[in-house]
Amino acid sequence: MASIDIANIQKSYGIHPVLHDVDLKIRDGEFVVLVGPSGCGKSTLLRMIAGLESVTAGEIRIAGKRVNELAPKDRDIAMVFQSYALYPHMSVARNMSYSLRLRKTAKDRITTIVAGAAAKLGLEPLMERRPRALSGGQRQRVAMGRAIVRQPKAFLFDEPLSNLDARLREQMRAEIKKLHRDLRATSIYVTHDQIEAMTLADRIVAMNGGVVQQVGSPLDLYDRPANLFVAGFIGSPGMNFFEGTCRAGERPMFHIAGDIAIPLDASPPLANDAKATLGIRPEHIVLAGHGPETLLATVDLVEPTGFGIILHLSLGRSGFKAFTNDRSFLTASGTIPVHFPAHSLHFFDSEGSRV
Amino acid sequence: MRTRPALLNVAHRLAILAYIAFALFPLFWLLKVAVTPNDLLYTEGVRLWPSRASLEHFDFVLRHSAFPVFFRNSLIVSGSTAVVVTILSSLSGYALSRFRFRGKYWLVTLMLLTQMFPLVMLVAPIFKILSPLGLTNSLTGLVIVYTAFNVPFATFLMQSFFDGIPKDLEEAAMIDGATQFVAFRQIILPLTLPGIAATLGFVFTAAWSELLFSLMLISGNEQATFPVGLLSFVSKFSVDFGQMMAAGVLALIPACLFFLLIQRYLVQGLTAGAVKG
Numbered sequence: 001m002a003s004i005d006i007a008n009i010q011k012s013y014g015i016h017p018v019l020h021d022v023d024l025k026i027r028d029g030e031f032v033v034l035v036g037p038s039g040c041g042k043s044t045l046l047r048m049i050a051g052l053e054s055v056t057a058g059e060i061r062i063a064g065k066r067v068n069e070l071a072p073k074d075r076d077i078a079m080v081f082q083s084y085a086l087y088p089h090m091s092v093a094r095n096m097s098y099s100l101r102l103r104k105t106a107k108d109r110i111t112t113i114v115a116g117a118a119a120k121l122g123l124e125p126l127m128e129r130r131p132r133a134l135s136g137g138q139r140q141r142v143a144m145g146r147a148i149v150r151q152p153k154a155f156l157f158d159e160p161l162s163n164l165d166a167r168l169r170e171q172m173r174a175e176i177k178k179l180h181r182d183l184r185a186t187s188i189y190v191t192h193d194q195i196e197a198m199t200l201a202d203r204i205v206a207m208n209g210g211v212v213q214q215v216g217s218p219l220d221l222y223d224r225p226a227n228l229f230v231a232g233f234i235g236s237p238g239m240n241f242f243e244g245t246c247r248a249g250e251r252p253m254f255h256i257a258g259d260i261a262i263p264l265d266a267s268p269p270l271a272n273d274a275k276a277t278l279g280i281r282p283e284h285i286v287l288a289g290h291g292p293e294t295l296l297a298t299v300d301l302v303e304p305t306g307f308g309i310i311l312h313l314s315l316g317r318s319g320f321k322a323f324t325n326d327r328s329f330l331t332a333s334g335t336i337p338v339h340f341p342a343h344s345l346h347f348f349d350s351e352g353s354r355v
Numbered sequence: 356m357r358t359r360p361a362l363l364n365v366a367h368r369l370a371i372l373a374y375i376a377f378a379l380f381p382l383f384w385l386l387k388v389a390v391t392p393n394d395l396l397y398t399e400g401v402r403l404w405p406s407r408a409s410l411e412h413f414d415f416v417l418r419h420s421a422f423p424v425f426f427r428n429s430l431i432v433s434g435s436t437a438v439v440v441t442i443l444s445s446l447s448g449y450a451l452s453r454f455r456f457r458g459k460y461w462l463v464t465l466m467l468l469t470q471m472f473p474l475v476m477l478v479a480p481i482f483k484i485l486s487p488l489g490l491t492n493s494l495t496g497l498v499i500v501y502t503a504f505n506v507p508f509a510t511f512l513m514q515s516f517f518d519g520i521p522k523d524l525e526e527a528a529m530i531d532g533a534t535q536f537v538a539f540r541q542i543i544l545p546l547t548l549p550g551i552a553a554t555l556g557f558v559f560t561a562a563w564s565e566l567l568f569s570l571m572l573i574s575g576n577e578q579a580t581f582p583v584g585l586l587s588f589v590s591k592f593s594v595d596f597g598q599m600m601a602a603g604v605l606a607l608i609p610a611c612l613f614f615l616l617i618q619r620y621l622v623q624g625l626t627a628g629a630v631k632g
Contacts, residue, residue, distance in 0.1 A: 071529070
């Protein structure tokens with residue numbers, strides 16, 4: 001196992017930059033998830049660590065050793081691909097032992113290691129099958145087995161669950177987490193699914209447009225998103241945003257479109273009348289109350305999910321969503337009282353940064 | 356499966372049968388003339404099968420003509436050409452499929468360009484080039500010429516097969532500890548067997564039936580290939596159709612055997628199960 005240091009990494013294709021100055025220190029045994037929308041550069045970064053893409057500028061160190069110029073085979077890392085990339089002409093056993101055979105490991109040692117990995121992943125009955133005779137979940141397991149027999153310095157996962165159906169994805173997610181708990185291997189995991197990121201990561205690296213937006217623990221990103229992008233990306237249903245201006249006074253207010261004022265406890269550190277964005281998560285909105293802090297919202301749509309209810313509401317011209325577990329809202333219509341608790345509010349300046 | 360009306364089914368089969376009969380009729384005629392004794396060749400009129408069949412032409416061709424020599428020469432030339440072209444085109448096809456390099460576009464254009472000229476135009480210059488090198492009237496010379504003409508097309512053919520193999524596979528192999536060449540040899544090449552079989556088959560048959568260059572570059576029976584040899588059955592005053600056809604039938608055998616051997620790979624989809632499916 002090893003730490004991975006990424007220092008001021010840049011990547012351009014011709015004149016098109018895709019990664020800008022990425023700086024990241026991954027500790028030994030840590031599970032780091034790179035998350036972001038398609039095309040944000042997360043896969044490119046992973047492939048650069050693997051050695052499948054060249055580094056335009058900056059430095060990558062694995063276990064303290066510079067690897068920029070090393071071929072993938074000399075970096076001692078294992079990778080699980082989104083497409084699984086199993087060798088179709090080899091049995092499961094031979095797929096898993098390929099890396100060991102390339103390293104001329106003794107036969108009996110190969111047998112022991114492969115059997116151990118197979119037992120861990122429940123692959124024993126499938127060892128003589130070809131990949132084409134396996135289901136998606138089984139192929140995914142073989143791909144992971146192929147990675148763990150190596151006992152590499154680090155595991156790289158490139159959207160490994162994207163090709164599975166929802167149920168299987170949930171199951172494999174838990175298995176990956178268990179595997180990491182057992183092996184304590186340094187892992188870098190790329191996904192566009194924020195749920196995978198939240199559930200698996202020790203630390204999340206949120207990326208957008210080739211720039212790292214925020215690095216932190218899952219709850220850090222959930223509770224204190226650094227900017228509008230992270231706030232909107234993490235959480236489902238996503239955070240509600242209201243554009244408007246803050247006005248100090250005896251009672252500070254946040255004015256949004258339609259001449260609606262949301263009362264605040266204290267003035268946020270924003271200039272008076274400066275354009276800003278207020279954010280609140282749907283699950284933090286309180287659907288009750290009376291008095292000056294309560295607003296009346298119009299119910300536009302009710303979406304039951306079984307687990308809870310998503311209410312589509314509007315305040316003036318601004319639509320937003322609220323999440324509740326109270327089934328009495330299934331029949332909500334007309335207007336209902338809503339309250340935005342002060343401690344659940346997030347403020348972002350006109351640049352989109354958290355204040 | 357959806358069921359079709361029986362009538363439509365029958366019509367479908369009949370259409371296929373009619374096509375097969377049409378396509379294979381020349382071969383049948385070849386066989387028919389080959390087994391027709393000389394005395395019946397012109398006396399019986401047009402018949403589907405002679406009243407008396409014999410193998411005398413085959414016997415004559417095998418024992419009293421230079422045909423076995425032609426046959427051996429053809430086998431050497433076609434076999435070597437097929438192997439050399441397939442090796443070269445696998446390497447170049449892989450390069451075109453996977454690597455980005457300077458001048459790739461021009462290289463491809465140039466290779467396409469070579470496919471545009473009628474070969475007849477090139478006979479004289481090639482003879483001029485090969486003659487001082489001592490490569491005329493030699494099987495090696497023929498192999499070189501055939502290889503040169505077949506490599507561009509075979510390269511494009513192989514490239515399309517490599518394009519069909521996901522890049523993830525060799526990346527996985529490279530991370531597993533293989534160099535690019537080892538990944539190519541151990542992972543990609545076995546998956547390209549259908550493509551290799553198709554290329555082998557294509558080049559073999561092309562070389563097997565090539566007449567123009569063989570005729571121009573080879574003189575005398577010693578180094579002649581079988582298509583040139585067939586011409587020796589045409590004399591100034593007559594054509595010995597029976598023997599010529601018997602030789603033709605014999606010449607079909609290796610091509611048939613060859614395709615029987617590789618057809619397993621031609622129909623097999625070896626990449627199934629590699630990636631999501």
